[in-house]
Amino acid sequence: MPSATSPPEWHRQPLQYSGSLDHLDYTEYSPIIGREYHTAKIKDILHAKNAEQQIKDLAITISERGVVFFRAPQDDLTIEEQKHFTDLLGKLSGRPEENGLHVHPLFRDENNIPMARTGRLTSTCMSSKFYVLNTEAHKKLFKSIPKNHSTEPKDLAREWHSDCLFEPCPADFSFLLMEETPKHGGDTLFCSGYELYDRISPSFRSYLETLTATCHQPAFKNASTAGGYEIMSPRGSPLNIGDDFAPSHPLVRTHPVTGWKTLCVVVGIHVSRINDVYDYEDKMIRDYMIRLITWNHDCIARMHWTKYSAAIWNNACVFHAATPDTQLVPGSVRIGVRTTSIGEKPYLDPNSKSRRESLGMPLI
Template sequence: MPIAAPTFPAPLQSTLSLSKLSQFDLTPSIGTEFSKETQISALLSNPVAIRDLSILIAQRGVVFFRDQDLTTEQQKIFIDKLGRESGRPAESSFHIHPLTPTSSELGDEVLKIVPAFGFRDMLEQPSNLPRASGGWHSDITFEPFPSNYAALKLTTIPKVGGDTLWASGYEAYDRLSPALQQFLATLTATHSGEAFKKVKSINIRSPRGHPENAGDDLLAVHPVIRTNPVTGWKSLYVNKAFTKRINELSLDESDHLLSYLFAHINQNHDLQVRFKWKEGSLAVWDNRSTFHTVTNDYGKENREGNRVISIGERPYYDPNSISRREALRDGAGSDLA
């Protein structure tokens, strides 16, 4: 019998229910901020608004809210509803990070963000500090079913510094030549979280938000070009922290190509947005189509917060999907706020 062609979900369409809320884009390709009058806590009982917000986040990559009264429990409810309303698999739930201690007062499903491990020790010898560009990543791509949405609310903010940067995977894809785009679409890459095993406080649980996120390997294989099911847009899906090898290439070829793609992401500052945190700020992003990194420039001050991650679908590439630029040119992205 002939093998049936794979079927992929159709992109979601916004009802534009958020258009009356005050908001503005921070850059042309990534980042939208709502005015402080918009409270996520007030939207939790409105499934249409949550669904439209999931679409906006998927389109703009990352969305910011100021002066939020959202509790940690409401943050969990919010990120869970974003995934549910946008069609995540029924088996998917919250991710349990390997660095979340069993005794965490916030529970397994909340990762407490603290200053980078070992960073303060390296401050005594600045020459040992890694390049800031080395921190770019998409969350937990070492899982077979990685993250769709993530939300971070900082509880302790340094007086100066500690900004977070996000980069657009859509724009990173669009900047590549058509020939390279076509070649990358034929490739897969291995992602690894093995580095976490060097941390003394590691506590690997199973499963971690999906039945297939199990075991201690912390390894997964994903397409180099990924289709976001919410938008139907193509995104570059490799990151410096977790992507270790392009499987179809020799080791030398893989290393050189990944080095180029990582530089393509971190050196093109015009596909990035930089967010300056204030007390009560909340950032919500789509891990399928963005990369992010903290700016470790706040010395020995505290920078702490709570992050919640929802698990999405297994990454896939739909050859019939289009790029963000094609969508905007053809009017398919006309509901962008």
């Protein structure tokens, strides 16, 4: 079983913000998580004279705040620019040099074709390195997943997750630009893994730091088998190959940009099993992790989407959940384009500290 406390040889010191974004108007979403830039245009950052410094500082800011919202319409940003910007966030913040943007495993599925018919896309920029969020196309793409015919209310706790945990090297930065939004509904919630870690008792935190979890996601292989096509490979990293989709990751990891400890693989559809514990203990731990989220709503930032607004988050330190309520809005359409950078293999440095410890804040 992989160790939960094995920093890589290339482990680096936390990055420091230089101040290159201080000219932008923003509001901290809450004391714990999130920032909203009110008027900033991502295209201006990308093409600034000091673009690399600004993008690096933005990557640091996102890593510290968990998620950053851009409220001004970003409709002037092309898909190619969105891809390039996402790639630079990971590259300039120190991810492994051989990594890049994630390639969706099911890109060869025929149901990906209608997913790429959105306002900013043309046939010349179709690519495996972005993912279009479209509710109806998503149903077709994952039609092989067994349907839940329960008459009970849906357990929305399953919506919480981090991107690409089914890969040996999961996502670092995800960039979602929403092109079509319903009149209301369809919000996305983000929860701080840093703060949840700090709200666990020190003795229990120490135990969680010894554990790993298997992130088995059979839906991709099932879909490719049913559709008769090959899984895409590699997918943003030389380590993300094949069709097993069952890596083990530490429950607690060290964030490579900030150096802070954060909860990692504790909730969501990608987490299938906590390793080396009995069944009841597995359920007990995961139920407690969900309870932490519901107990601590001050750890949550909620993005109400407006047309062409954007959110960029760091999957190493936040969980997110889409609110599945758009079916309640007649004629609702929710289409967004997501690009995702692939980071390093998660690790825990036993010498790293929590966010509150590093910032000299009280633990309670």
